[in-house]
Amino acid sequence: MDLFGKVEADVEITASASKFHQIFHHRPHHISNFSRGIIHGVDLLEGEWGKVGSIVIWRYSHDGxxxxxxxxxxxxxxxxxxxxxxxxxxxxxxxxxSFKLKLQCIPKEKGSVVHWTLEYEKLHDGIPDSHGLLQLCVAMSKDIDAYLMEDNEVA
Known part of the structure; x- marks a missing residue:
């Protein structure tokens, strides 16, 4: 069994790609306000929001x-x-x-597509692929889109 894995998903959203990206880039600490069942908090530990090299801690619900x-x-x-x-x-x-999460927001004529890529190396071959975490990302994307569609500003 291969220890390296990669799972991907596309989420169609109504919000613009730039608005969605701004949430993750500059305001991830706000996600817990509108994705309460999933994200419990995001804190900046080092650096500045959205800057390469900055360190953040995500607290979230996964597998109960x-x-x-x-x-x-x-x-x-x-x-x-x-x-x-x-x-x-x-x-x-x-x-x-190792575990890497990448999201890209791709503009469409109406709305956009959020493309999630999770790449990882398992510690051993008994560990399943990370489909559960990918579904968490999909659900969170839908929560963020619903928030943005309520005419909430990304400020």
Whole structure:
């Protein structure tokens, strides 16, 4: 069995790609306000919101429990509305040697598509692919879109 894995999903949303990207880029700490069942908090530990090299901690519900993942912002591409987080400590590294989450918001004629890519190396071959976390990302994307469609500003 291959220890390296990659799962991807596309989420069609009504919001513009730039508005959606701004939430993750500059305001991830607001996500817990409108995705309460999933995200319990996002805190900046080092650096500045949205800056490469900054460290954030995500607290979220997964598999029936609240867990935390400390992540570094590895890459930001404002032109292509993408951001990449790499886990450096926490729950993800209990099962994975490495774990990277990338999201890209792709504009469409109406709305946009949020493309999630999760890449990882498992600690051993008994660990399943990360479809559960991918579904969490999909659900969170829908919560963010619903918030943005209520005419809420990204400020």
């Amino acid at each position: 429990k609240v867990v935390a993942s400390k992540e570094i912002i590895e890459a930001v591409d404002e032109e292509n509305n993408s951001i990449t987080f790499t886990a450096i400590e926490g729950c993800l590294l209990q099962q994975y040697k």
